[in-house]
Amino acid sequence: MPLLSVNVDHVATVRQARKGSQPCVLEAAALAEAGGADGITVHLREDRRHIQDADVRALRGAVKTRLNFEMAATPEMVAIAIELKPHSAMLVPERRQELTTEGGLDVAGGMAHVREVIKRIAGSGIPVSVFIDAEARQVEAAKAAGASICELHTGPWAHVFGQAGQGAELDRLMRAAAMVQAAGMQLNAGHALDRHNVGPVAALPGLHELHIGHSIVGRAIMVGMREAVREMKAAMAAGVQR
Numbered sequence: 001m002p003l004l005s006v007n008v009d010h011v012a013t014v015r016q017a018r019k020g021s022q023p024c025v026l027e028a029a030a031l032a033e034a035g036g037a038d039g040i041t042v043h044l045r046e047d048r049r050h051i052q053d054a055d056v057r058a059l060r061g062a063v064k065t066r067l068n069f070e071m072a073a074t075p076e077m078v079a080i081a082i083e084l085k086p087h088s089a090m091l092v093p094e095r096r097q098e099l100t101t102e103g104g105l106d107v108a109g110g111m112a113h114v115r116e117v118i119k120r121i122a123g124s125g126i127p128v129s130v131f132i133d134a135e136a137r138q139v140e141a142a143k144a145a146g147a148s149i150c151e152l153h154t155g156p157w158a159h160v161f162g163q164a165g166q167g168a169e170l171d172r173l174m175r176a177a178a179m180v181q182a183a184g185m186q187l188n189a190g191h192a193l194d195r196h197n198v199g200p201v202a203a204l205p206g207l208h209e210l211h212i213g214h215s216i217v218g219r220a221i222m223v224g225m226r227e228a229v230r231e232m233k234a235a236m237a238a239g240v241q242r
Contacts, residue, residue, distance in 0.1 A: 005039035006032040007213025012050035035229030043070035090129040104133035108141035134176035151188040158192035199239025
């Protein structure tokens with residue numbers, strides 16, 4: 001069964017609504033780990049809309065599993081990653097006006113820059129992942145740029161789940177997943193997954209890790225963080241066992 005890294009960004013979103021201290025991101029991460037999370041993910045955005053610099057530094061010392069640091073490929077974030085030394089760093093596209101990450105990073109279109117960023121981060125001993133659309137040209141570009149991990153963008157799958165295009169989108173993910181592994185990179189996946197649509201993605205052959213945040217945090221409001229993580233892991237296991 002793939003591992004589960006829980007993104008706690010939106011715990012900070014609620015906290016930042018009042019600019020206070022609650023809910024506590026560190027407590028949420030600890031409860032997620034208690035519920036079975038295999039890692040914690042955070043995205044320190046340029047506009048600091050949710051996760052703050054102090055959160056990332058505190059989590060680096062508090063997380064007992066693995067900390068995955070999502071980041072834009074900017075000089076500021078590269079410097080923070082190298083200082084922070086997370087267990088992995090994932091390059092994602094970022095636009096100030098977006099509500100959440102929209103689409104994968106265009107590695108093929110920005111090869112020279114992405115390659116240099118990966119070289120700097122990997123040179124400090126941090127494995128580097130790229131968040132990409134499930135397209136052959138992006139997988140090939142990720143390999144050429146020096147990424148050791150590819151995370152496939154599952155948003156398109158989530159958006160057609162239960163509809164006529166579901167089978168075609170799953171096939172697209174499967175083809176890209178096979179390419180990632182054939183290229184010798186670790187296969188991860190994530191975005192817009194919930195306990196209803198996660199099963200077929202969790203069953204992708206060779207999948208190492210899923211990164212899921214919004215739906216777990218949303219569910220945690222109803223049942224608590226530990227139970228929300230347990231439910232997600234159960235849904236993942238059910239998908240794998242089918």
